[in-house]
Every structure is written in structure tokens, then in C-alpha cells.
Amino acid sequence: MRSDLRPVAAGLVRAWTRVYTHGLPRAERTARLAEIDSDLWESEHDPRAPRGGWAAMQILGRLLIGIPDDLAWRMDIGATAHRAPVRELAAAGMMTGPRRVSAFGLAATIHAIAVSAVMWAAASTGPELSTPQGVAGAGGTGISRRFPHNASLRDRLVRYKPSNGPVMPTPVQSGATPPEAGVFGTVRAAAMAMAVRVGLIAPPRFASHAASSASEPSSSNNESVMKMPVQTLAAPGKARAFGVVSAVALAVAGHVGLISPSRPAAQAPPPSPDRFVAKLLQNRYALSVRNGQLSGAGAQVLQSAIAQSRFVLLGENHGVAQTPELGAAVCNAADSERFHTMAIEEGPFAAGELESWARRRDGLAQLAAFERTFPDYSLSIYNSREEFDMLQQCARAAQGDFHLWGLDHEALGAGGPILSRILKSRLGEPARSAMQQLRQKDEDGHRRALQSGGIGDLFMLSADDQDLARGGAVLERDGTPEARSLFASLVESHEFYRISPADYDNARRRERLMKTRFVADYTRAAATAATSPKVLLKFGAYHIYRGLNPVHGSGIGNYIAEFAETQRAQSLHIRLMAVKGSEPFYPRVGQPARLRPFNLDDDPRSQYLQPMLNNRLQSDWTLFDLRPLRHDFNALLRGTNRELATLVFGIDILVMVPEGTPSTEIH
Structure with a gap:
């Protein structure tokens, strides 16, 4: 059986990259190696790329043809680097004294000899x-x-x-x-x-x-x-x-460190249990976000991955301010191919309101007024300053049309604003009377919830099914298409909230709803757009996984990954994870949020994250590119760790933040 030669060809490319970047400052060398690894990974997973021996020949051909460009790049970077003070060059490990033969010249000669020898063999x-x-x-x-x-x-x-x-x-x-x-x-x-x-x-x-x-x-x-x-x-x-x-x-x-003397296998030590950690460290980068811009060695890794992906998914723990901070930087990093569309974990009604506010200079004031009118749970997530600031930054970065798609059910307290919007539309008298009665019941339920403190009294949970059925029937006769669509979203949300969100069947129903709404929105957008829409999706962390997520669900993330393949496109799955900090929660209706501390280092449920937790950077954000770890994962790990496998194969980029801060609620 003929072997796949792509690993051999890819190894030669990586070896050549290590050769011609030898002696450069660490940041430049790391960025170049990351760029090459990303290119090789994308080439391997490109469905249009050749397979087998042709793939290896293509990689080797690109290597040989690109050598002049690599040498030119090396000379340009080297010239730039040598404008730095001698002390800085020495600290970076570069040779600063006179030399008869350049280390780079020797390295290039070695490369030529090695390639000739391998090809001869x-x-x-x-x-x-x-x-x-x-x-x-x-x-x-x-x-x-x-x-x-x-x-x-x-x-x-x-x-x-x-x-x-x-x-x-x-x-x-x-x-x-x-x-x-x-x-x-x-x-x-x-x-x-x-x-x-x-x-x-x-x-x-x-x-x-x-x-x-x-x-x-x-x-x-x-x-x-x-x-x-x-x-x-x-x-x-x-x-x-x-x-x-x-x-x-x-x-x-x-x-020069390219090779070392080999030993017979009989004398070689057994594989180190830290091979996984060693591979992890090879793909660890510092990342910072300042004023909506990415910086650090990980910035180029992330920017390259964003540029190559039509769908970018950002997973979060809700209520942590660093996620919208990263989201805004992702929008700004898209460069020429911008995100004109963003899908969020809100319902269609909420997304429509947020879209109009995000485009306006006084959008924050409009959102604050909405929160005063409908104070409790009218929005699920985007009622904080950091989240709304991200939406406004993404709208500005789009430099043109900007659309929000709400793929989820509506929020717990969305009954009041939805019914108010329906009453502003052109309705027949029977439909208007029915909607007014439901709006009154919503207000009554909110008063009871303020007294009891329990969400069970809110209209979205306590509404009578027969009342909703009668309201839907009269809207079919006397309502506008917009009114019928809004009311259908209210009913869908009510049916979801009646059952625990942790219920397996209910969770699957929610996943189907997100997928159905996404494909409907995408189909409409693609039909009128000159090019296929580039979409940023921001959801809770478990929603964005490829394959089965940690709770054995197949969420919107897996659907997007499969959908991208059918479109001959790529998806990028990013998860932001704060190591410690505090997150807001709401124990009673009408009461301000309280803070719940967390620390992954002390959480037994986070044991599978020890390789990342033990090797994260202490001051900066840490970006782990998990994609290269998938190759020979079991051999690297030397054991079974299903939770870690779910993370590595489900998430492309893991961003660890040393400390997460709670988002600021808008009042």
C-alpha cells in the first residue's frame, strides 16, 4: 500500500523555515513559523487540494519555488532587525561580532545538501x-x-x-x-x-x-x-x-541546532510523558487587546485564521467583559473582508432592536431608555456596556451595511416589548383587543414576580397556552406579517421556558431552532449579496464546538462546521476562558446582580485543562492554537482524556485570560 508522503513534504517545509529564520528575533521567528504551520494545516484540510503523492509534490514544488522569496524576506527582516541597538540584538540571541561565514549561509548550504541527499535516496x-x-x-x-x-x-x-x-x-x-x-x-x-x-x-x-x-x-x-x-x-x-x-x-x-547525533533505538529512552505539553508550548502565543486591536505574537496567528475563514465563532462564559473585548478586536482584525453580519444569542426581535441602536450615535442612550421601560430580562446578554460597545465597534468596522441575526429564543422578560411592538402595527380590532389583553397579563405577571422574586411569575413562563393560541389565530386573520412573526417568536420562547433548559430534549430543540434560523437568514443574505456573507457568531462556549460538545450536544458550532464544508469554506472556532474572576448572576427578579467568584485552578471539573493551566502566561492573555495537536493526539497524550479530546477537536483557538472581570449592566 502506498504511503502518504504529505508529512514528509510538510516536514521539509518546516525544517527549511527553521533554517532560514535561524538567528532572527524570537517574535519574528515565531510569527513566521506560525504562518507556515497555518498554511500547511489549511492545505491539508482544503477539500480542493490534491491527495496522496500529488499533494506532496505540490508542497515540495511550492517550497522550491518559494525559496527566493523566503531568502528575500529573510534579508529584509534581517536588515530591519540590524537597525536595532547591538545590546538588543545580543539579548535576542543574534550574532553581533565579525564572522567569516554567515550562519545563515551555512544553514542554506546544509538545506541544499539535505534536500539533494533525500531526493537522491x-x-x-x-x-x-x-x-x-x-x-x-x-x-x-x-x-x-x-x-x-x-x-x-x-x-x-x-x-x-x-x-x-x-x-x-x-x-x-x-x-x-x-x-x-x-x-x-x-x-x-x-x-x-x-x-x-x-x-x-x-x-x-x-x-x-x-x-x-x-x-x-x-x-x-x-x-x-x-x-x-x-x-x-x-x-x-x-x-x-x-x-x-x-x-x-x-x-x-x-x-547550529538543526540536528543532533542519533542513538540506536535500543539505547533511546521511552517517549516522554510531556510530549503533549511540548507540542502545546510550540503553539502557545502571547495575545493582548488594546483599544480594540490585537497585539502580541498570537495576533498574527489569529488574524491569519480569521482571514481564511468565512465563519468565525466566538464562545464565552456569559457576563465576562473580556469576551466582547476580544469580539470587537476580531471585527477590527478582519481587514478588507469585513464582517457585515453577526449572529448572536438573542431572539430575532431583540437582534432587530440592537441592530438599529448599534448603527446610531445615540444607541447607548436608546438602549438605556429601553431598559428603563422594560427593566427585567428584556434582553438576555446585550444589556451590558461592554457587549453593546462591541456591537457598535463591529458596526463601525463593517464600513457599510451591518446586520444582526438573532438565532435564539427571546429573553425571559421579552413578552412586554414584543406585545408593545405588535400593538404599534396595523391590526384589526379583534387582533388589537386580544393583544391588549395579553399585554395586561404581562404587566400583572411582572408585578407578581417583583413581589415574589421568582421568574416563574413572568408572563413568558406563566402565560396560558389557550390565550396564546387565541392570540395567534386572530393575528392570522387581522395581523401583519411582521406581527405574526413576532408573536410566533414569543410562543416559541414560551414553549422553551416551560421546560428546564437542562432537559436533553429541550436542549436539542433549542439547537434545532438556532440551526433553522441560521440557514434561513444565510439563504436570504446570500441571495442578494454579491459575495457569500462572512459571518461572526458569538454564543455560549458549549454552543460553538465542532462535533459533540462537553454535554454531548451537537450545537450551532458543529452545524456551521459542516455547512462550511458544503460551501467549500472554512470555519474558525475560538473559545475565551477566564482562569479566575467573578461573573454576575441574578438571584431575584428586580434585584441587582450579585457576583459569583470562580477559579479554574481550584475547580475539580477543570482537571482536564491542567496542561493549559500549568503552562499559561501569567501576565498576558495566552493563545493556544489547538489545531496542530490533533495530529497523533493519542500518541502525544499517552492516555485517554475524553474531556481534553473534546476540547482539542472541538475548538481551534483557546484564549486564556488570567482574570475575568464582570460586565457592567446598563441601567
């Missing part, structure tokens, strides 16, 4: 691997094996697996090693050493006792141990010269 089926004259294994035997002609490219490099039979010993060759074999063996050894070091291939296993290994199959997989021949420096002219050049190249590579 890949292009040939290879001569016999044999023990040179004068070198014998235990018992006076050598090993001889030829790679089969139908072996894949990766097999020919070093992953060729012998047949299930034992390796047969052959007599030691008495003749001198041919020059071609010496050259090939030297180049192959150099290519193998470098490829093993940078992780392109698995190291070959060396037998500790040649005689016993040659006659007994492996106990783990019933395969023979493949023994590599000992190379000799007694090869004639060309082989010896090339061997010396290869040795020097590998030595220089080791000196």
Missing part, C-alpha cells in the same frame, strides 16, 4: 546494503537486503518493512566496496540522520546482538529487525570526499 531503488570489507557482525556474518522495486518513496527512505521471515545472514563480502555504493551509502546515511532528527521518519532499530536478531523474528510484530550496515571511510576517492562533506555538513547542522 528517493529516486533510486538503491544498491545492496552490505557490510564493507573488514567489518563483520557477530558470528562472522553480514546482512544483505535489497529494497523491492515496488516499495513506496517513504519505504525507500527508511520505513521499508522486511517480510515476516527472519533476516538471512550472508557471507562477508571479500571485494572492495564499489564507489557508487559508497557514495550512495554515505548520502543515504546523511539523509537518514537528518530526517530522523527533524522527525520526518522513524529511526531504524539496531540489533544489540546481531547473531540472535538475525535468526529470531521480532516478538512485538513478528517482523525481523532491520540492521543497518556499518559505513566505512575506506571507500575510494569520490565516496570518501562526499562522505567528508556530508560529515562536515551534519556537524555544522548539529552546531
Whole structure:
């Protein structure tokens, strides 16, 4: 079976990036590596990209064609960096003294030698691997094996697996090693050493006792141990010269940190339990938000991901002010392809009101007046200063049309404002009378709730089903389409609130409602837009997961991910998580919010987050790019952690905030 060569090609790209960024300031190097990793990840997941060997050839072709651009970029960045004071350059680890040969020149030479060696090894089926004259294994035997002609490219490099039979010993060759074999063996050894070091291939296993290994199959997989021949420096002219050049190249590579001497697998330590953490740290970045703008090493990672995604989902714990702060920065980071549409966790009525206020300079005053008229639970989330400020910033960043889609049910206290809006429309007398009666019952329910403090007295929960049915019937005869739509949203919300939101079936019903409303809004927008709408969605954290979320639901996040694939587009799933802080909650109707402290470090339910919590930055926000962790996740983790797996495969970008502050309620 032919192996997938994309990991080999991608590894070469990463190795080349490490080479030509060597010696740059850490921020520049980290940003460049992050950009390359993002490009490779997107290429791998692009449904239009070729597969198999063609994909590897495409990656290698882009690598070779892009080398001049990479060198030009390196010289530009290097020139910029060298305008900095010598002390700053030295602190960044760059060479500041005179030197005969540049480290970058040596690194580029090493890259050329390595690529040539690997391509030479890949292009040939290879001569016999044999023990040179004068070198014998235990018992006076050598090993001889030829790679089969139908072996894949990766097999020919070093992953060729012998047949299930034992390796047969052959007599030691008495003749001198041919020059071609010496050259090939030297180049192959150099290519193998470098490829093993940078992780392109698995190291070959060396037998500790040649005689016993040659006659007994492996106990783990019933395969023979493949023994590599000992190379000799007694090869004639060309082989010896090339061997010396290869040795020097590998030595220089080791000196600059590209490779290190390999050890036989028999002496290698077992895999470190911290491999997952090591991979996590490779994809950890500092992130800051100042005045609506992203900064820090993680800014470029996030901006690149936003630019490549048609749908960006931001998940939050409600009531934490840092989420709308990040949301505004996401809108401003979209650059030329702006977010003209935002979907939020409010009902259609609330979203319509918020959209009109967000566009107005006096929008905050309009929202405050609305809250005074309908003081309790008329909005679910966007009745805080930080949330509304985010909406206004996103509306300004759109530089044109800006639309809000409400995909959720209406808020607990939305009965009053919805019925008031219906009464302002053109109604027949029977419909107007029915709506006035319902509006009076809403006011009565609110007074009872203020006395009892319980939300159960609010009209959205206490409304009589027969009253609602009669109201809907008269609106069908005497109401406008807008009135009927608003009333239907009220009834839908009432039916949801009658059952606990934690009920499994009720939660699934809510998820279906969000998906249905999204596809309806998107279809209408796409029908009139010149290009497919780019949408920002902001919801509670569990709603935005790919796949099943932590409570085993398939929410709007998974629907968007699947929908994006059908559109040949991409979705980006971001979760903001405050490590500690306080969040508001409302114990009684009519009473101001109280603050509930939280601390993930002390929460037993957050044990699965320990790799992130233990390795977060203490002062800045920490951005963890979780996408690269999905490759070989189980091997990296060396154990089963379903909660962590749900996070890694469900969320693309995790942003950890050291301390979350509660949002400020508008009165």
C-alpha cells in the first residue's frame, strides 16, 4: 500500500523555515513559523487540494519555488532587525561580532545538501546494503537486503518493512566496496540522520546482538529487525570526499541546532510523558487587546485564521467583559473582508432592536431608555456596556451595511416589548383587543414576580397556552406579517421556558431552532449579496464546538462546521476562558446582580485543562492554537482524556485570560 508522503513534504517545509529564520528575533521567528504551520494545516484540510503523492509534490514544488522569496524576506527582516541597538540584538540571541561565514549561509548550504541527499535516496531503488570489507557482525556474518522495486518513496527512505521471515545472514563480502555504493551509502546515511532528527521518519532499530536478531523474528510484530550496515571511510576517492562533506555538513547542522547525533533505538529512552505539553508550548502565543486591536505574537496567528475563514465563532462564559473585548478586536482584525453580519444569542426581535441602536450615535442612550421601560430580562446578554460597545465597534468596522441575526429564543422578560411592538402595527380590532389583553397579563405577571422574586411569575413562563393560541389565530386573520412573526417568536420562547433548559430534549430543540434560523437568514443574505456573507457568531462556549460538545450536544458550532464544508469554506472556532474572576448572576427578579467568584485552578471539573493551566502566561492573555495537536493526539497524550479530546477537536483557538472581570449592566 502506498504511503502518504504529505508529512514528509510538510516536514521539509518546516525544517527549511527553521533554517532560514535561524538567528532572527524570537517574535519574528515565531510569527513566521506560525504562518507556515497555518498554511500547511489549511492545505491539508482544503477539500480542493490534491491527495496522496500529488499533494506532496505540490508542497515540495511550492517550497522550491518559494525559496527566493523566503531568502528575500529573510534579508529584509534581517536588515530591519540590524537597525536595532547591538545590546538588543545580543539579548535576542543574534550574532553581533565579525564572522567569516554567515550562519545563515551555512544553514542554506546544509538545506541544499539535505534536500539533494533525500531526493537522491528517493529516486533510486538503491544498491545492496552490505557490510564493507573488514567489518563483520557477530558470528562472522553480514546482512544483505535489497529494497523491492515496488516499495513506496517513504519505504525507500527508511520505513521499508522486511517480510515476516527472519533476516538471512550472508557471507562477508571479500571485494572492495564499489564507489557508487559508497557514495550512495554515505548520502543515504546523511539523509537518514537528518530526517530522523527533524522527525520526518522513524529511526531504524539496531540489533544489540546481531547473531540472535538475525535468526529470531521480532516478538512485538513478528517482523525481523532491520540492521543497518556499518559505513566505512575506506571507500575510494569520490565516496570518501562526499562522505567528508556530508560529515562536515551534519556537524555544522548539529552546531547550529538543526540536528543532533542519533542513538540506536535500543539505547533511546521511552517517549516522554510531556510530549503533549511540548507540542502545546510550540503553539502557545502571547495575545493582548488594546483599544480594540490585537497585539502580541498570537495576533498574527489569529488574524491569519480569521482571514481564511468565512465563519468565525466566538464562545464565552456569559457576563465576562473580556469576551466582547476580544469580539470587537476580531471585527477590527478582519481587514478588507469585513464582517457585515453577526449572529448572536438573542431572539430575532431583540437582534432587530440592537441592530438599529448599534448603527446610531445615540444607541447607548436608546438602549438605556429601553431598559428603563422594560427593566427585567428584556434582553438576555446585550444589556451590558461592554457587549453593546462591541456591537457598535463591529458596526463601525463593517464600513457599510451591518446586520444582526438573532438565532435564539427571546429573553425571559421579552413578552412586554414584543406585545408593545405588535400593538404599534396595523391590526384589526379583534387582533388589537386580544393583544391588549395579553399585554395586561404581562404587566400583572411582572408585578407578581417583583413581589415574589421568582421568574416563574413572568408572563413568558406563566402565560396560558389557550390565550396564546387565541392570540395567534386572530393575528392570522387581522395581523401583519411582521406581527405574526413576532408573536410566533414569543410562543416559541414560551414553549422553551416551560421546560428546564437542562432537559436533553429541550436542549436539542433549542439547537434545532438556532440551526433553522441560521440557514434561513444565510439563504436570504446570500441571495442578494454579491459575495457569500462572512459571518461572526458569538454564543455560549458549549454552543460553538465542532462535533459533540462537553454535554454531548451537537450545537450551532458543529452545524456551521459542516455547512462550511458544503460551501467549500472554512470555519474558525475560538473559545475565551477566564482562569479566575467573578461573573454576575441574578438571584431575584428586580434585584441587582450579585457576583459569583470562580477559579479554574481550584475547580475539580477543570482537571482536564491542567496542561493549559500549568503552562499559561501569567501576565498576558495566552493563545493556544489547538489545531496542530490533533495530529497523533493519542500518541502525544499517552492516555485517554475524553474531556481534553473534546476540547482539542472541538475548538481551534483557546484564549486564556488570567482574570475575568464582570460586565457592567446598563441601567
